[in-house]
Amino acid sequence: MLDYIRSNRREVIAAIVLLVLLSLYLGTHPRGASTYVLTIWANQCLILGLAAIAQFFAVVVRGIDLSVGAVMALTNTLASHLLDGSAIGIGFGIVAVLAAGAACGLVNGLVVVYGRIQPIVVTLATASIFIGVALMLRPTPGGAINYDLADAVTLDVFGVPTALVLSGLLIFAFWIPFRRTGLGLGLYALGSSEQAAFQSGLDTRLIRIAAFTLAGLFGGVAGLYYSFVTTTGDAGIAANFTLNSIAAVVLGGVLLRGGVGSLVGAMAGAFILKTIASLMFFSGIPSLAQPLFEGLILAAAIAVGGADVLRARNRLEVFGR
Amino acid sequence: MNRAITPDSLMPYIGTALLIIAGSFFFPQILTFDYLTQQLQIAAFLGLLATGATIVILLGHIDLSVPWVLTGAAILSTALVGSGDPLLTALAVPAALAFGALIGIVNGIGVAILRIPSMVWTLAINSILLGLAVLNTGGFNPKGEASPLMVSMASGRVLGLPMSFLIWMAVCAVITLFLTRTPFGRYLRSIGYNEKATFLSGVSTPSVVFAAFALAGMCSAMGGVLLAGYANQAYQSMGDPFLLPTIAAVVIGGTSILGGRGGLFGTVGGALFITLLTSILSVMQIGDAWKSIVFGVIILAMLLFQTMRKGAHA
Numbered sequence: 001m002l003d004y005i006r007s008n009r010r011e012v013i014a015a016i017v018l019l020v021l022l023s024l025y026l027g028t029h030p031r032g033a034s035t036y037v038l039t040i041w042a043n044q045c046l047i048l049g050l051a052a053i054a055q056f057f058a059v060v061v062r063g064i065d066l067s068v069g070a071v072m073a074l075t076n077t078l079a080s081h082l083l084d085g086s087a088i089g090i091g092f093g094i095v096a097v098l099a100a101g102a103a104c105g106l107v108n109g110l111v112v113v114y115g116r117i118q119p120i121v122v123t124l125a126t127a128s129i130f131i132g133v134a135l136m137l138r139p140t141p142g143g144a145i146n147y148d149l150a151d152a153v154t155l156d157v158f159g160v161p162t163a164l165v166l167s168g169l170l171i172f173a174f175w176i177p178f179r180r181t182g183l184g185l186g187l188y189a190l191g192s193s194e195q196a197a198f199q200s201g202l203d204t205r206l207i208r209i210a211a212f213t214l215a216g217l218f219g220g221v222a223g224l225y226y227s228f229v230t231t232t233g234d235a236g237i238a239a240n241f242t243l244n245s246i247a248a249v250v251l252g253g254v255l256l257r258g259g260v261g262s263l264v265g266a267m268a269g270a271f272i273l274k275t276i277a278s279l280m281f282f283s284g285i286p287s288l289a290q291p292l293f294e295g296l297i298l299a300a301a302i303a304v305g306g307a308d309v310l311r312a313r314n315r316l317e318v319f320g321r
Numbered sequence: 322m323n324r325a326i327t328p329d330s331l332m333p334y335i336g337t338a339l340l341i342i343a344g345s346f347f348f349p350q351i352l353t354f355d356y357l358t359q360q361l362q363i364a365a366f367l368g369l370l371a372t373g374a375t376i377v378i379l380l381g382h383i384d385l386s387v388p389w390v391l392t393g394a395a396i397l398s399t400a401l402v403g404s405g406d407p408l409l410t411a412l413a414v415p416a417a418l419a420f421g422a423l424i425g426i427v428n429g430i431g432v433a434i435l436r437i438p439s440m441v442w443t444l445a446i447n448s449i450l451l452g453l454a455v456l457n458t459g460g461f462n463p464k465g466e467a468s469p470l471m472v473s474m475a476s477g478r479v480l481g482l483p484m485s486f487l488i489w490m491a492v493c494a495v496i497t498l499f500l501t502r503t504p505f506g507r508y509l510r511s512i513g514y515n516e517k518a519t520f521l522s523g524v525s526t527p528s529v530v531f532a533a534f535a536l537a538g539m540c541s542a543m544g545g546v547l548l549a550g551y552a553n554q555a556y557q558s559m560g561d562p563f564l565l566p567t568i569a570a571v572v573i574g575g576t577s578i579l580g581g582r583g584g585l586f587g588t589v590g591g592a593l594f595i596t597l598l599t600s601i602l603s604v605m606q607i608g609d610a611w612k613s614i615v616f617g618v619i620i621l622a623m624l625l626f627q628t629m630r631k632g633a634h635a
Contacts, residue, residue, distance in 0.1 A: 128617030292452025
């Protein structure tokens with residue numbers, strides 16, 4: 001157990017911070033720890049959590065994806081056209097939405113690998129394209145999502161918010177098995193040292209393309225879930241989610257230099273970020289001062305994460321980080 | 322690497338020329354003196370921000386606090402003028418620049434001392450500044466107005482050329498001197514290449530980082546002052562649309578996002594190109610959707626062209 005904590009120090013710290021914040025939130029909320037309160041909280045957290053997972057897949061291979069929010073906007077607007085009507089139509093629509101997300105990621109990956117351009121610049125440009133497509137699909141917010149389906153995934157199952165059930169499924173049914181596959185290991189190998197990965201015979205190009213495709217796919221899942229929560233399509237959601245997804249992965253202990261961190265950490269970071277925002281709402285701080293406190297807490301949280309630098313034994317050590 | 326004019330940095334200039342030529346076939350008014358000088362005037366706003374961003378990107382970092390440094394400087398300067406006091410009015414521009422430098426130093430603390438990745442630290446600073454602005458203005462558009470000095474800086478003309486363009490060029494000239502003729506410039510690039518080696522050569526790397534971020538903050542603040550002069554007011558989120566075009570202008574100007582390589586010459590071209598592209602897309606009156614798509618495709622095409630050209634040489 002102690003070994004586990006030591007080797008997953010970053011995730012453990014993030015989880016503890018999250019628990020403290022959550023109990024503070026439930027303690028200050030006028031309606032207390034009811035299913036209703038938890039459900040709303042969990043839905044908001046899961047949207048950002050999925051965006052953070054998308055960002056995680058790009059960051060773990062030493063990249064960054066500035067198109068996460070744009071992919072969400074694109075898939076969200078697409079979903080607002082496709083997810084209403086017959087059951088077969090909706091089923092087809094969900095597949096199409098996820099495929100669109102993955103395709104966006106694939107484009108990013110192909111340009112990064114074969115165009116040999118830095119991911120940050122590539123995704124900056126593709127984000128503009130994706131937002132353009134989203135605006136074409138929905139020039140103004142609107143559209144509809146099948147309410148029954150939306151209710152099914154955004155309410156609760158026997159008192160437990162569905163969003164938390166989905167988060168659990170994501171971790172136990174997807175991440176833990178995936179981490180042990182060749183691709184799962186390859187992502188970390190590539191992020192830690194591209195040269196070493198290449199010399200060990202890994203197909204680094206394929207892995208990088210796969211990582212960006214996964215990022216796109218999860219951007220699509222985030223857009224889909226956002227559609228279920230809001231039941232409309234809106235092309236204007238991109239900027240916020242992109243920047244918050246980066247903040248979330250860093251809060252969750254994923255290092256921007258690649259190879260360190262996990263999907264669980266990225267989700268924890270996203271949950272922390274959203275909990276801080278919800279906490280503000282009921283904290284009694286004047287509403288005008290809330291954005292300031294949100295910013296201060298974000299800066300403090302990131303600074304604490306960076307406090308490792310104080311433990312460095314000599315000044316040279318800090319440059320390797 | 323000391324050559325200021327590289328093939329990469331010429332690319333946006335060629336692109337700008339092509340845009341003007343191609344655009345003039347469809348819209349002859351593009352070739353008028355009025356239209357072109359107006360583009361220079363508008364390009365100065367983006368250009369000043371991109372000048373600051375170039376310094377930080379040469380260092381191997383990135384500054385995402387640009388939008389609210391700009392907005393904060395605009396709010397501060399217009400509020401000082403709005404007070405009606407002649408002394409405070411005179412202090413508006415220096416105060417805004419000092420504000421920019423101060424935020425730059427705060428950015429530097431996180432990046433150089435705490436060793437937090439600049440991408441997240443400057444993002445956090447950006448949201449703190451947003452919070453301060455909301456608290457200060459109550460979420461409404463801030464009160465105040467631009468001083469005659471600020472208006473003439475943004476909209477005035479000298480010998481037919483826009484004042485804002487001349488200011489931009491002057492700032493570029495000073496910073497180019499810094500980058501090419503002083504140790505600071507050499508240290509900046511060498512940190513961009515290899516921070517550890519630079520530190521081991523006895524350079525006080527944190528002070529270089531501080532100076533770079535402070536300069537960048539001042540450039541952003543200057544952009545804010547000019548924009549406030551142009552609009553004769555400050556408004557919430559006035560900086561948000563500038564963040565990504567700023568980075569794009571630097572990168573298509575041939576400056577490597579990894580740091581160390583590039584310079585201001587290319588950035589000037591990049592800012593001109595992006596301003597002209599945006600303007601021509603507006604003149605064509607195509608929808609926002611297509612504007613966004615064309616913008617992304619052209620940036621991507623220019624970057625691909627740059628790497629393909631290098632691939633052919635290698």
